[in-house]
Amino acid sequence: MNKNRLVLLLLFIFLINISIEHKKYEEIISEEIYESKVSILNIYDKNDYQVLKLKANNFILYTSIDKEIKLEKLDILNIVFVTNKISFIDYLKGFYSKTIYFDKVKRDVDFKDKIIYKIDSNHQDEMISELFQALFLAIPISSNLRDICTNYGISHLIALSGFHIAVISFVIYWILYFPYTYFHKRYFPFRNRKFDLLIVCMLVLFGYLFFVGIVPSLLRSLIMLLISVILLRNNIKIFSFGTLLYTVLLIITFIPSFIFSLGFWFSVIAVFYIILYMKYFFNMNKYLSFAFFNFWMFLIFNPIVHFYFPQTSYEQFLSPIITIFFTLFYPFEIFAHIFDFAIYFDGVLKLFLEHKMNVFEVVTPFYFFVIYIAVSLFSTINKMAFFFLNILMILFNFYLFNLFCFLL
Incomplete structure (x- = not known):
């Protein structure tokens, strides 16, 4: 299909989906109050109240409730909330509203609950259980654990994305490879064995996507x-x-609402820089490239990350090393949980999570952010722009970690 026709077709479908979303939005705001069944995605503790992140079929809702009310993630609620201040953009992004009434609905135990129980049975520490619920089931993490991951610079390892897909695909591929090879040679040697296994992996992965929920980075x-x-x-x-x-x-x-998903755009930007790396460092020795790639990705992404998340620590220098180690850690922990011996490594994880860091805040200036994005885009077609991008990367990381003082 002609590229222009494809873009026009996508635009046409986009407008149809926007109109469908707007109709759903109008159904919500047609009355001053609206009742819906929702599940609790996350709970954020504040000083004298708690904020709930709730998911309905068509929208994400934030609301506040009394701190004394005991609720847990994945609980199901019937909720009645006020609609008179919800704009269409808010509806797409996820909106905050005052709750008039809610009650807890009994939830049937499903397969996901059994996996959560399996994870919890492998651990005694609540935060470690929470970590693996996020890694395996994309269950949102608490503010405390999120801050720890941010301070280590490893938030990208917690959010399911292409990195996890690669590891899971590798495991599925080699589990199926030898049994399928036997039948392939015996009954249908004319087929492309690698392609068949790839298709099976993709079917399993799309099933996994719908099982954990449509996670933006995973969908991308x-x-x-x-x-x-x-x-x-x-x-x-x-x-x-x-x-x-x-x-x-x-x-x-x-899915027009993904326009407002920061996780989705972070995932896109990460792949953008991976492609940029492959474009200009393709001749590098593969063993040297394996290590250099992780350090370069950490440094090149910092100006963008710190525009949104100012938390900074010197422990973030460990991020590339942890990312390399995670390639082995992730599949190992999958098997450790299946065969119930993951608890033996909790002591090391607890030391890692409870390590006290000196955290300070550094925000990427807006003008620098704009220049950096522009130079990044220009680097796709110009080698000198890529050279300048790397200079900006180095200067920013010196500024970020206050390394200029060591040169003076």
């Missing part, structure tokens, strides 16, 4: 994988800025 990874497989079958370059662009357009076309 799977859609990009799907597009890449289609391009690969047609002998077209699969890992390119064009592939990334069409992935973004396709996802936003069908």
